[in-house]
Amino acid sequence: MAGFRDRVPLWVRLRWGPAPRTLAALALVLLVAVGLAGFHFWSVRPQAVRAPETVEAGASAGVEDPLRTGDAGPVPRPAAGAPPTASSAPSPDTAGQIVVDVSGKVHRPGVQSLPAGSRVADALRAAGGVRAGTDVTGLNRARVLVDGEQVAVGLPQAQAAPGTADGAAGTPGASGPAAPLSLSAATKEQLETLPGVGPVLAQHIIDHRTENAGFRSVDELRQVNGIGDRRFAVLRPLVQP
Template sequence: MAHSTNTPVWWTMRPRDIAALIGVIVVLSALAWWLTQPKTMEQFSTAPPSPIIISASSSAPIPPSSLPQDSEHDVLHSASPAPTAIAVHVVGAVTRPGVVELSPGSRAEAAINAAGGFTDQADERSINLAQPLTDGQQLIVAARGEPIPPPPPGAPGPVSGTAKGNPDGQGRISINTASQEELEALPGVGPKTAEAIVGYRQEHGPFTAVDHLEAVPGIGRKTVDRLRDYLRP
């Protein structure tokens, strides 16, 4: 029997030919679909994106172009917060020697008070109570009769200017050469007493012993005993 001329062509195709035809149809259909879709994505630049900087006071990005020169460094490397306390080591003739914590800008007087104050043996001349403190500093309070430690470099000492009293190795000054200002810096000696000491030695000559201070009007035995560790002839 002869084949009908109306027989579809794919009926006479081999299976591999049919598979290849289907593949071509799928590819063409996908391409046609993609070409008919609207473009929804913008073309990206090939240049690298600019860095985004976060301000310390705001969570919104700040474009680098809006920052002044060196602002990027300042924002990214902002200064550390100021310390809330400083530690000072207080040793010597204080009630509770040790490390005390104080607010920044404190003076030596605050450190002494935090350590319980001076003991009865403390030489209060050994510390400048108005001295500003720094973190990690050590304050040494000498006892009476002990050498007064020198102040740290750059710190003001107990007495400013030239010491006319010529302090010895134990910190005692000469009663015969000390200025009125140096005498007034001694415990329990006011302007009138210092003036009386200077006037007495000018009128009667130099003192030969600290005990001779009793000859100065207004100075008694208790005052002499209190000044014995601070003065020498």
């Protein structure tokens, strides 16, 4: 075979051998194949996996529980349809507003709406203040107002409406009557002289005694619309059946 190759002309032997460009192409293909094989083996190599960490019991202590308030434990939720408790129901004497009638010697007499717990001084300011020269010696401006009462300023003793003073009978400048007032016989104007009793409440008292043929006892005053425990305690020593 070697002798046959030697007898072949040189130009024929050069054509039988691979061209340089062919060798370069083969070398490039080989390099690419080696690179792909290496990338494949690198990507599928086994990797170490960490075991999951154990969650400790106290890890969730920093998460705020919306049902807890400090250390007092979870806040109980009321059952569906349960009536509101006494602590959650707003009291008409401590929540909302009250309406009072300011009359007499003030700049803007009339009905005034005030926050609950307001005092006589607040009602006077809402009415524009007392007129100059008015005698307010017997007017207790620190007294807490009640809903529906009338505050009269500078009126004579016989015409003064409830709220012009402390409401105690027999006190100079007080609006309450000197003797117990008969609930079954008093007129509307006489009832309005009682502390905390305005025109509306006086009419409620008259309507109640008309429907029930008078008052048999002072305790029946609790049944009149608009008279609560606190107002009844003020009126009880001032009235009689």
